[in-house]
Amino acid sequence: ESVLTQSPGTLSLSPGERATLSCRASQSVNSNYLAWYQQKPGQAPRLLIYAAFTRAIGIPDRFSGSGSGTDFTLTISRLESEDFAVYYCQLYGSSPPLYTFGQGTKLEIK
Amino acid sequence: QVQLQESGPGVVKPSGTLSLTCDVSGGSISISNWWSWIRQSPGKGLEWIGEIHGSGRTSYNPSLKSRVTISVDNSKNQFSLELTSVTAADTAVYYCTRNGQVSLDSWGQGKLVTVSS
Numbered sequence: 001e002s003v004l005t006q007s008p009g010t011l012s013l014s015p016g017e018r019a020t021l022s023c024r025a026s027q028s029v030n031s032n033y034l035a036w037y038q039q040k041p042g043q044a045p046r047l048l049i050y051a052a053f054t055r056a057i058g059i060p061d062r063f064s065g066s067g068s069g070t071d072f073t074l075t076i077s078r079l080e081s082e083d084f085a086v087y088y089c090q091l092y093g094s095s096p097p098l099y100t101f102g103q104g105t106k107l108e109i110k
Numbered sequence: 111q112v113q114l115q116e117s118g119p120g121v122v123k124p125s126g127t128l129s130l131t132c133d134v135s136g137g138s139i140s141i142s143n144w145w146s147w148i149r150q151s152p153g154k155g156l157e158w159i160g161e162i163h164g165s166g167r168t169s170y171n172p173s174l175k176s177r178v179t180i181s182v183d184n185s186k187n188q189f190s191l192e193l194t195s196v197t198a199a200d201t202a203v204y205y206c207t208r209n210g211q212v213s214l215d216s217w218g219q220g221k222l223v224t225v226s227s
Contacts, residue, residue: 043219045156047215088156
């Protein structure tokens with residue numbers, strides 16, 4: 001079972017800036033099995049990116065995913081006020097537990 | 111657009127059984143998809159509990175397998191979670207989800223369940 005470690009724990013930026021969030025796996029993984037979620041207070045997580053690069057339906061193109069092997073990145077090109085939230089990466093495994101999550105990165109307004 | 115809604119008791123006594131139901135609307139639970147239960151607690155973050163197909167096939171997280179049962183009722187378009195022998199460590203927000211392509215593409219709003227006497 002691969003462990004996902006996200007960094008930084010908290011990222012403080014201003015609207016209009018670029019955000020780069022990292023997700024590192026403890027062993028090399030198939031990039032097709034990596035996803036990203038956004039969670040706002042009091043809400044369920046929302047799928048942003050799946051298969052490392054593919055945006056989910058309705059997700060703006062300022063969100064992009066990249067990476068391979070053990071290192072993956074979620075980039076938000078120009079932050080808008082509604083983007084400040086907690087972001088999680090998730091890996092799909094070949095055997096249970098099928099879905100494992102990173103501990104999250106909190107993106108806060110500077 | 112599929113929608114999911116969790117329901118069930120918000121408080122469960124220690125050593126009791128946690129029971130939740132997920133109502134699915136906007137799509138048939140029995141056609142092709144898998145459906146999961148996820149929980150989120152401050153101490154353990156997001157944790158996948160298990161999944162079920164409309165056919166009734168299941169898969170569980172090994173860490174919870176001895177205490178978990180997930181079932182489906184196609185006639186009611188809903189699926190359910192039972193977690194036995196609960197302790198304070200099982201206090202969490204429980205979500206039902208639809209499994210997408212190696213991800214979870216639709217989520218219920220979540221149900222806070224507190225284990226307390």
